[in-house]
Protein backbone atom coordinates (compact mmCIF):
# COMPACT_ATOMS: atom_id res chain seq x y z
CA UNK A 180 0.00 0.00 0.00
CA UNK A 181 1.42 3.39 -0.92
CA UNK A 182 1.10 6.22 1.56
CA UNK A 183 -1.90 7.61 -0.35
CA UNK A 184 -3.92 4.39 -0.68
CA UNK A 185 -6.87 5.04 1.61
CA UNK A 186 -9.17 2.39 3.03
CA UNK A 187 -12.73 2.65 1.60
CA UNK A 188 -15.56 4.44 3.31
CA UNK A 189 -18.52 2.39 4.53
CA UNK A 190 -21.81 3.19 2.73
CA UNK A 191 -24.46 4.77 4.95
CA UNK A 192 -26.95 1.90 4.45
CA UNK A 193 -24.38 -0.68 5.52
CA UNK A 194 -23.51 1.34 8.62
CA UNK A 195 -27.18 1.78 9.52
CA UNK A 196 -27.90 -1.92 8.99
CA UNK A 197 -25.06 -2.81 11.37
CA UNK A 198 -26.21 -0.29 13.95
CA UNK A 199 -29.78 -1.59 13.80
CA UNK A 200 -28.60 -5.19 14.15
CA UNK A 201 -26.61 -4.18 17.24
CA UNK A 202 -29.67 -2.34 18.57
CA UNK A 203 -31.80 -5.46 18.21
CA UNK A 204 -29.19 -7.54 19.96
CA UNK A 205 -29.23 -5.13 22.92
CA UNK A 206 -32.94 -4.27 23.02
CA UNK A 207 -34.18 -2.53 26.15
CA UNK A 208 -36.93 -4.87 27.24
CA UNK A 209 -37.71 -3.73 30.79
CA UNK A 210 -41.18 -2.15 31.08
CA UNK A 211 -43.05 0.14 33.39
CA UNK A 212 -46.62 1.36 33.76
CA UNK A 213 -46.96 5.10 33.25
CA UNK A 214 -49.83 7.49 33.54
CA UNK A 215 -51.08 8.85 30.20
CA UNK A 216 -49.93 12.31 31.26
CA UNK A 217 -46.32 11.03 31.40
CA UNK A 218 -46.45 8.78 28.34
CA UNK A 219 -45.67 11.24 25.51
CA UNK A 220 -42.61 10.10 23.56
CA UNK A 221 -42.53 6.66 25.20
CA UNK A 222 -42.80 3.35 23.33
CA UNK A 223 -45.59 0.82 23.91
CA UNK A 224 -44.24 -2.44 25.28
CA UNK A 225 -47.32 -4.48 24.44
CA UNK A 226 -50.24 -4.07 22.04
CA UNK A 227 -53.01 -1.81 23.29
CA UNK A 228 -56.16 -3.94 23.40
CA UNK A 229 -59.49 -2.12 23.44
CA UNK A 230 -61.21 -2.68 26.80
CA UNK A 231 -64.55 -1.54 25.32
CA UNK A 232 -66.44 -0.91 22.12
CA UNK A 233 -66.10 2.51 20.55
CA UNK A 234 -68.55 4.10 20.42
CA UNK A 235 -69.85 2.23 23.47
CA UNK A 236 -73.45 2.60 22.21
CA UNK A 237 -75.31 3.77 19.09
CA UNK A 238 -75.41 7.55 19.06
CA UNK A 239 -76.47 10.45 16.93
CA UNK A 240 -74.07 12.13 14.49
CA UNK A 241 -76.36 15.18 14.18
CA UNK A 242 -78.57 17.54 16.10
CA UNK A 243 -82.07 16.53 15.00
CA UNK A 244 -84.67 13.81 15.56
CA UNK A 245 -84.32 10.06 16.15
CA UNK A 246 -87.00 7.69 14.95
CA UNK A 247 -87.69 4.12 13.99
CA UNK A 248 -87.90 4.27 10.21
CA UNK A 249 -90.56 1.54 10.02
CA UNK A 250 -92.85 3.76 12.19
CA UNK A 251 -92.80 6.61 9.68
CA UNK A 252 -95.42 6.68 6.96
CA UNK A 253 -94.62 10.17 5.71
CA UNK A 254 -96.86 11.92 8.27
CA UNK A 255 -95.44 14.18 11.06
CA UNK A 256 -94.39 12.39 14.28
CA UNK A 257 -94.96 13.45 17.89
CA UNK A 258 -91.78 14.28 19.85
CA UNK A 259 -91.91 12.03 22.92
CA UNK A 260 -88.56 12.74 24.66
CA UNK A 261 -85.50 15.00 24.55
CA UNK A 262 -82.03 13.40 24.69
CA UNK A 263 -78.89 15.44 25.27
CA UNK A 264 -75.34 14.10 25.18
CA UNK A 265 -74.59 12.61 28.59
CA UNK A 266 -78.16 11.55 29.32
CA UNK A 267 -79.70 8.07 29.47
CA UNK A 268 -82.79 7.81 27.21
CA UNK A 269 -85.87 5.68 27.81
CA UNK A 270 -86.97 3.30 25.02
CA UNK A 271 -88.63 5.13 22.13
CA UNK A 272 -92.41 5.07 22.35
CA UNK A 273 -93.67 3.47 19.16
CA UNK A 274 -95.00 5.86 16.50
CA UNK A 275 -93.06 8.84 17.93
CA UNK A 276 -89.66 10.40 17.51
CA UNK A 277 -87.13 11.85 19.97
CA UNK A 278 -85.42 15.23 19.92
CA UNK A 279 -81.73 14.31 19.96
CA UNK A 280 -78.37 16.08 19.92
CA UNK A 281 -74.96 15.14 18.52
CA UNK A 282 -73.25 12.46 20.62
CA UNK A 283 -76.40 11.56 22.57
CA UNK A 284 -77.30 7.84 22.86
CA UNK A 285 -80.05 6.59 20.57
CA UNK A 286 -83.07 5.37 22.52
CA UNK A 287 -83.77 1.65 22.21
CA UNK A 288 -86.05 1.16 19.21
CA UNK A 289 -84.69 4.10 17.17
CA UNK A 290 -82.55 3.36 14.14
CA UNK A 291 -82.43 6.56 12.09
CA UNK A 292 -81.68 10.26 12.70
CA UNK A 293 -82.72 13.22 10.61
CA UNK A 294 -80.87 16.50 10.99
CA UNK A 295 -82.96 19.43 12.21
CA UNK A 296 -82.31 21.45 9.03
CA UNK A 297 -84.50 18.92 7.15
CA UNK A 298 -87.32 18.89 9.71
CA UNK A 299 -90.15 21.29 10.59
CA UNK A 300 -91.50 21.39 14.14
CA UNK A 301 -95.14 22.53 14.32
CA UNK A 302 -96.77 24.25 17.27
CA UNK A 303 -98.68 21.05 18.04
CA UNK A 304 -95.32 19.35 18.87
CA UNK A 305 -95.18 17.20 15.75
CA UNK A 306 -92.22 17.03 13.39
CA UNK A 307 -92.50 16.76 9.63
CA UNK A 308 -89.53 15.43 7.67
CA UNK A 309 -89.01 17.14 4.32
CA UNK A 310 -86.60 14.70 2.65
CA UNK A 311 -86.75 10.95 2.10
CA UNK A 312 -85.11 9.07 5.02
CA UNK A 313 -82.64 6.19 4.77
CA UNK A 314 -82.44 3.46 7.38
CA UNK A 315 -79.47 4.07 9.73
CA UNK A 316 -78.65 7.56 8.46
CA UNK A 317 -76.76 9.79 10.87
CA UNK A 318 -76.35 6.94 13.37
CA UNK A 319 -72.86 6.15 14.69
CA UNK A 320 -73.19 2.48 15.44
CA UNK A 321 -71.78 0.87 18.58
CA UNK A 322 -68.31 -0.57 17.86
CA UNK A 323 -68.00 1.04 14.43
CA UNK A 324 -64.55 2.39 15.35
CA UNK A 325 -63.30 -0.39 17.61
CA UNK A 326 -64.61 -3.66 19.00
CA UNK A 327 -63.71 -4.78 22.50
CA UNK A 328 -60.48 -6.83 22.31
CA UNK A 329 -59.25 -5.24 19.06
CA UNK A 330 -55.53 -4.45 18.97
CA UNK A 331 -55.65 -0.71 18.27
CA UNK A 332 -51.91 0.02 18.57
CA UNK A 333 -49.12 -2.54 18.10
CA UNK A 334 -46.20 -2.99 20.51
CA UNK A 335 -43.36 -0.72 19.46
CA UNK A 336 -45.63 2.27 18.78
CA UNK A 337 -44.18 5.62 19.79
CA UNK A 338 -46.77 7.53 21.73
CA UNK A 339 -47.54 10.95 20.31
CA UNK A 340 -50.59 13.18 20.67
CA UNK A 341 -52.77 10.99 18.44
CA UNK A 342 -51.93 7.72 20.20
CA UNK A 343 -52.47 9.33 23.61
CA UNK A 344 -55.82 10.69 22.48
CA UNK A 345 -56.81 7.23 21.22
CA UNK A 346 -55.78 5.56 24.49
CA UNK A 347 -57.78 8.17 26.42
CA UNK A 348 -60.83 7.53 24.19
CA UNK A 349 -60.67 3.91 25.34
CA UNK A 350 -60.52 4.93 28.99
CA UNK A 351 -56.92 3.77 29.53
CA UNK A 352 -55.39 5.79 32.37
CA UNK A 353 -52.03 3.98 32.23
CA UNK A 354 -49.97 2.28 29.54
CA UNK A 355 -47.16 -0.27 29.65
CA UNK A 356 -44.07 1.22 28.03
CA UNK A 357 -40.41 0.31 27.65
CA UNK A 358 -38.23 1.91 30.28
CA UNK A 359 -36.41 5.05 29.23
CA UNK A 360 -32.96 4.46 27.74
CA UNK A 361 -30.20 6.04 29.86
CA UNK A 362 -27.90 7.94 27.54
CA UNK A 363 -24.71 9.68 28.65
CA UNK A 364 -23.68 12.76 26.67
CA UNK A 365 -20.00 13.70 26.58
CA UNK A 366 -18.64 16.75 24.74
CA UNK A 367 -14.97 16.32 24.00
CA UNK A 368 -12.67 19.22 23.25
CA UNK A 369 -10.11 21.40 25.07
CA UNK A 370 -11.58 24.38 23.23
CA UNK A 371 -15.09 24.07 24.69
CA UNK A 372 -16.68 26.21 27.36
CA UNK A 373 -20.30 26.55 28.38
CA UNK A 374 -22.53 29.53 27.51
CA UNK A 375 -22.55 32.15 30.25
CA UNK A 376 -18.76 32.32 30.58
CA UNK A 377 -16.55 34.80 28.67
CA UNK A 378 -14.70 33.33 25.69
CA UNK A 379 -10.94 32.96 26.22
CA UNK A 380 -8.38 32.68 23.42
CA UNK A 381 -9.08 29.72 21.14
CA UNK A 382 -12.30 28.84 22.93
CA UNK A 383 -15.76 28.21 21.48
CA UNK A 384 -19.08 27.57 23.14
CA UNK A 385 -20.28 24.00 23.47
CA UNK A 386 -23.34 23.74 21.23
CA UNK A 387 -23.50 19.97 20.75
CA UNK A 388 -24.28 19.29 24.39
CA UNK A 389 -27.44 21.41 24.36
CA UNK A 390 -28.50 20.14 20.96
CA UNK A 391 -28.16 16.49 21.92
CA UNK A 392 -29.61 16.73 25.42
CA UNK A 393 -32.73 18.53 24.16
CA UNK A 394 -33.13 16.02 21.33
CA UNK A 395 -32.61 12.97 23.54
CA UNK A 396 -35.19 14.29 25.98
CA UNK A 397 -37.69 14.63 23.14
CA UNK A 398 -36.97 11.01 22.27
CA UNK A 399 -37.92 9.98 25.79
CA UNK A 400 -34.37 9.24 26.99
CA UNK A 401 -33.03 9.77 30.48
CA UNK A 402 -29.90 11.87 29.98
CA UNK A 403 -26.74 11.59 32.04
CA UNK A 404 -24.91 14.83 31.34
CA UNK A 405 -21.21 14.03 31.25
CA UNK A 406 -20.26 17.69 30.57
CA UNK A 407 -17.03 18.58 28.82
CA UNK A 408 -14.22 16.05 28.48
CA UNK A 409 -10.72 17.37 27.83
CA UNK A 410 -8.69 15.86 24.99
CA UNK A 411 -6.60 13.39 26.92
CA UNK A 412 -6.43 9.61 26.61
CA UNK A 413 -6.29 8.97 30.37
CA UNK A 414 -9.25 11.29 31.01
CA UNK A 415 -11.17 9.71 28.11
CA UNK A 416 -10.63 6.22 29.55
CA UNK A 417 -11.66 7.41 33.01
CA UNK A 418 -14.78 9.21 31.75
CA UNK A 419 -15.92 6.23 29.69
CA UNK A 420 -15.12 3.82 32.51
CA UNK A 421 -17.20 5.82 35.00
CA UNK A 422 -20.32 5.40 32.85
CA UNK A 423 -21.08 1.77 33.71
CA UNK A 424 -24.82 2.00 34.22
CA UNK A 425 -25.93 3.62 30.97
CA UNK A 426 -27.41 2.06 27.84
CA UNK A 427 -25.36 4.24 25.50
CA UNK A 428 -22.47 6.66 25.69
CA UNK A 429 -22.95 9.36 23.08
CA UNK A 430 -19.98 11.62 22.58
CA UNK A 431 -19.10 14.38 20.16
CA UNK A 432 -15.69 15.26 18.78
CA UNK A 433 -12.39 13.50 19.05
CA UNK A 434 -13.13 10.85 16.42
CA UNK A 435 -11.10 12.04 13.45
CA UNK A 436 -7.42 11.43 12.79
CA UNK A 437 -6.04 14.38 14.78
CA UNK A 438 -3.52 13.93 17.56
CA UNK A 439 -6.20 14.96 20.07
CA UNK A 440 -8.78 12.43 18.83
CA UNK A 441 -8.79 9.85 21.60
CA UNK A 442 -12.18 8.17 21.47
CA UNK A 443 -11.30 5.57 18.83
CA UNK A 444 -8.05 4.86 20.62
CA UNK A 445 -9.84 4.19 23.90
CA UNK A 446 -12.35 1.88 22.20
CA UNK A 447 -9.64 -0.08 20.42
CA UNK A 448 -7.72 -0.54 23.66
CA UNK A 449 -10.54 -1.53 25.99
CA UNK A 450 -13.49 -2.52 23.85
CA UNK A 451 -14.16 -2.48 20.17
CA UNK A 452 -14.30 0.06 17.38
CA UNK A 453 -16.85 -1.58 15.11
CA UNK A 454 -17.54 1.27 12.69
CA UNK A 455 -15.44 4.17 11.52
CA UNK A 456 -15.35 6.40 8.47
CA UNK A 457 -18.66 6.44 6.67
CA UNK A 458 -19.46 7.64 3.17
CA UNK A 459 -21.56 10.49 4.52
CA UNK A 460 -21.08 14.24 4.42
CA UNK A 461 -21.13 15.76 6.88
CA UNK A 462 -20.23 13.04 9.35
CA UNK A 463 -17.47 10.91 7.87
CA UNK A 464 -15.50 10.04 11.01
CA UNK A 465 -18.46 8.65 12.98
CA UNK A 466 -17.23 6.00 15.40
CA UNK A 467 -19.22 3.18 17.04
CA UNK A 468 -18.36 0.30 19.23
CA UNK A 469 -18.20 -0.48 22.91
CA UNK A 470 -16.05 0.37 25.90
CA UNK A 471 -15.87 -2.38 28.52
CA UNK A 472 -19.17 -3.68 27.17
CA UNK A 473 -21.06 -0.36 27.15
CA UNK A 474 -22.21 0.71 23.65
CA UNK A 475 -20.58 3.91 22.43
CA UNK A 476 -21.45 6.15 19.50
CA UNK A 477 -18.92 8.88 18.84
CA UNK A 478 -20.39 11.58 16.63
CA UNK A 479 -18.09 13.98 14.80
CA UNK A 480 -17.68 17.28 16.62
CA UNK A 481 -18.64 19.73 13.87
CA UNK A 482 -22.15 20.83 14.87
CA UNK A 483 -23.82 20.11 11.52
CA UNK A 484 -22.07 16.71 11.48
CA UNK A 485 -23.45 15.99 14.96
CA UNK A 486 -26.93 16.93 13.76
CA UNK A 487 -26.89 14.82 10.59
CA UNK A 488 -25.32 11.72 12.13
CA UNK A 489 -27.52 11.78 15.20
CA UNK A 490 -30.64 12.21 13.06
CA UNK A 491 -29.83 9.58 10.46
CA UNK A 492 -27.92 6.98 12.49
CA UNK A 493 -27.97 7.40 16.28
CA UNK A 494 -31.69 8.22 16.51
CA UNK A 495 -32.77 5.14 14.52
CA UNK A 496 -30.39 3.05 16.64
CA UNK A 497 -31.93 4.29 19.90
CA UNK A 498 -35.51 3.84 18.68
CA UNK A 499 -34.77 0.32 17.47
CA UNK A 500 -33.39 -0.56 20.91
CA UNK A 501 -36.86 0.31 22.19
CA UNK A 502 -38.54 -1.98 19.65
CA UNK A 503 -39.72 0.69 17.20
CA UNK A 504 -39.90 -0.84 13.72
CA UNK A 505 -39.96 2.14 11.35
CA UNK A 506 -37.02 4.21 12.55
CA UNK A 507 -35.71 5.74 9.35
CA UNK A 508 -37.15 8.93 7.89
CA UNK A 509 -38.93 8.41 4.58
CA UNK A 510 -38.66 11.86 3.06
CA UNK A 511 -40.14 12.48 -0.37
CA UNK A 512 -38.86 13.26 -3.87
CA UNK A 513 -38.60 16.91 -4.85
CA UNK A 514 -37.04 18.70 -7.82
CA UNK A 515 -33.66 20.32 -7.23
CA UNK A 516 -33.56 24.09 -7.40
CA UNK A 517 -29.78 23.99 -7.85
CA UNK A 518 -27.09 22.35 -9.93
CA UNK A 519 -24.55 19.89 -8.53
CA UNK A 520 -21.48 19.24 -10.62
CA UNK A 521 -19.08 17.75 -8.09
CA UNK A 522 -19.93 14.04 -7.85
CA UNK A 523 -18.61 12.84 -4.50
CA UNK A 524 -17.59 9.61 -2.80
CA UNK A 525 -19.77 10.52 0.16
CA UNK A 526 -23.55 10.86 0.24
CA UNK A 527 -24.29 14.47 1.09
CA UNK A 528 -27.02 15.81 3.30
CA UNK A 529 -27.42 19.46 2.44
CA UNK A 530 -29.29 21.68 4.85
CA UNK A 531 -32.05 22.95 2.55
CA UNK A 532 -35.45 24.55 2.21
CA UNK A 533 -38.37 24.18 -0.15
CA UNK A 534 -38.98 27.34 -2.15
CA UNK A 535 -41.53 27.49 -4.98
CA UNK A 536 -41.69 23.70 -5.04
CA UNK A 537 -37.91 23.23 -5.38
CA UNK A 538 -35.09 22.33 -3.03
CA UNK A 539 -32.79 25.23 -2.21
CA UNK A 540 -29.65 24.56 -0.15
CA UNK A 541 -28.24 27.00 2.43
CA UNK A 542 -25.35 28.82 0.74
CA UNK A 543 -22.72 27.74 3.30
CA UNK A 544 -22.71 23.97 3.76
CA UNK A 545 -19.64 23.88 6.01
CA UNK A 546 -20.14 21.27 8.71
CA UNK A 547 -19.19 23.89 11.28
CA UNK A 548 -22.21 26.05 10.43
CA UNK A 549 -25.18 25.12 12.59
CA UNK A 550 -27.03 28.20 11.37
CA UNK A 551 -27.53 26.31 8.10
CA UNK A 552 -29.78 23.87 9.95
CA UNK A 553 -31.71 26.57 11.80
CA UNK A 554 -32.50 28.12 8.39
CA UNK A 555 -33.29 24.77 6.79
CA UNK A 556 -36.52 22.79 6.70
CA UNK A 557 -34.81 19.50 5.96
CA UNK A 558 -31.95 17.58 4.44
CA UNK A 559 -31.54 17.29 0.68
CA UNK A 560 -29.92 13.95 -0.08
CA UNK A 561 -27.37 13.98 -2.89
CA UNK A 562 -26.29 10.44 -3.69
CA UNK A 563 -22.69 9.34 -4.24
CA UNK A 564 -21.19 9.86 -7.71
CA UNK A 565 -24.09 12.05 -8.82
CA UNK A 566 -24.50 15.29 -10.68
CA UNK A 567 -27.75 17.22 -10.68
CA UNK A 568 -29.35 19.80 -12.94
CA UNK A 569 -32.16 22.11 -11.90
CA UNK A 570 -35.39 20.09 -11.94
CA UNK A 571 -33.74 16.70 -11.28
CA UNK A 572 -35.41 14.72 -8.52
CA UNK A 573 -33.77 14.12 -5.14
CA UNK A 574 -34.97 12.98 -1.73
CA UNK A 575 -35.90 15.71 0.74
CA UNK A 576 -36.08 14.65 4.39
CA UNK A 577 -38.02 17.18 6.46
CA UNK A 578 -36.44 17.95 9.83
CA UNK A 579 -39.86 17.32 11.38
CA UNK A 580 -39.43 13.63 10.50
CA UNK A 581 -36.33 13.27 12.64
CA UNK A 582 -36.50 15.86 15.39
CA UNK A 583 -39.18 14.16 17.49
Ligand SMILES: Nc1nc2c(c(=O)[nH]1)N[C@H]1C(S)=C(S)[C@@H](COP(=O)(O)OP(=O)(O)OC[C@H]3O[C@@H](n4cnc5c(N)ncnc54)[C@H](O)[C@@H]3O)O[C@H]1N2
Pocket residue numbers: 366367368370371383384385386387388431432433434435436437440461462463464478479480481482484546547
Ligand atom coordinates in the same frame (compact mmCIF):
# COMPACT_ATOMS: atom_id res chain seq x y z
N1 LIG B 1 -6.75 15.17 8.37
C1 LIG B 1 -8.06 15.05 8.50
N2 LIG B 1 -8.71 15.92 9.26
C2 LIG B 1 -10.05 15.85 9.40
C3 LIG B 1 -10.74 14.84 8.73
C4 LIG B 1 -10.02 13.90 7.95
O1 LIG B 1 -10.58 12.98 7.34
N3 LIG B 1 -8.68 14.04 7.88
N4 LIG B 1 -12.09 14.79 8.84
C5 LIG B 1 -12.74 16.06 9.07
C6 LIG B 1 -14.13 15.85 9.30
S1 LIG B 1 -15.02 15.39 7.95
C7 LIG B 1 -14.70 16.09 10.49
S2 LIG B 1 -16.39 15.96 10.63
C8 LIG B 1 -13.94 16.47 11.66
C9 LIG B 1 -14.38 15.64 12.82
O2 LIG B 1 -13.49 15.73 13.82
P1 LIG B 1 -13.75 15.21 15.29
O3 LIG B 1 -15.02 14.51 15.40
O4 LIG B 1 -12.54 14.53 15.72
O5 LIG B 1 -14.01 16.51 16.05
P2 LIG B 1 -13.04 17.57 16.63
O6 LIG B 1 -11.80 17.63 15.81
O7 LIG B 1 -12.93 17.36 18.04
O8 LIG B 1 -13.92 18.85 16.32
C10 LIG B 1 -14.30 19.20 15.01
C11 LIG B 1 -14.82 20.64 15.01
O9 LIG B 1 -15.99 20.71 15.76
C12 LIG B 1 -15.89 21.63 16.83
N5 LIG B 1 -16.57 21.08 18.00
C13 LIG B 1 -16.26 19.95 18.62
N6 LIG B 1 -17.10 19.75 19.65
C14 LIG B 1 -17.96 20.78 19.66
C15 LIG B 1 -19.05 21.13 20.50
N7 LIG B 1 -19.41 20.35 21.53
N8 LIG B 1 -19.72 22.26 20.24
C16 LIG B 1 -19.34 23.05 19.19
N9 LIG B 1 -18.33 22.75 18.36
C17 LIG B 1 -17.62 21.64 18.60
C18 LIG B 1 -14.40 21.71 17.08
O10 LIG B 1 -14.03 22.89 17.73
C19 LIG B 1 -13.84 21.59 15.67
O11 LIG B 1 -13.93 22.83 15.02
O12 LIG B 1 -12.58 16.28 11.46
C20 LIG B 1 -12.13 16.84 10.22
N10 LIG B 1 -10.72 16.74 10.18
Ligand code: MOO
Pocket residue numbers: 459460461462463464479481483484546547
Ligand atom coordinates in the same frame (compact mmCIF):
# COMPACT_ATOMS: atom_id res chain seq x y z
O1 MOO C 1 -17.79 14.90 7.40
MO1 MOO C 1 -17.20 16.26 8.29
O2 MOO C 1 -18.61 16.03 9.19
O3 MOO C 1 -17.82 17.09 6.82
O4 MOO C 1 -17.05 17.95 8.50
Ligand SMILES: [Mg+2]
Pocket residue numbers: 367368369410432433439480
Ligand atom coordinates in the same frame (compact mmCIF):
# COMPACT_ATOMS: atom_id res chain seq x y z
MG1 LIG D 1 -11.85 17.91 19.53
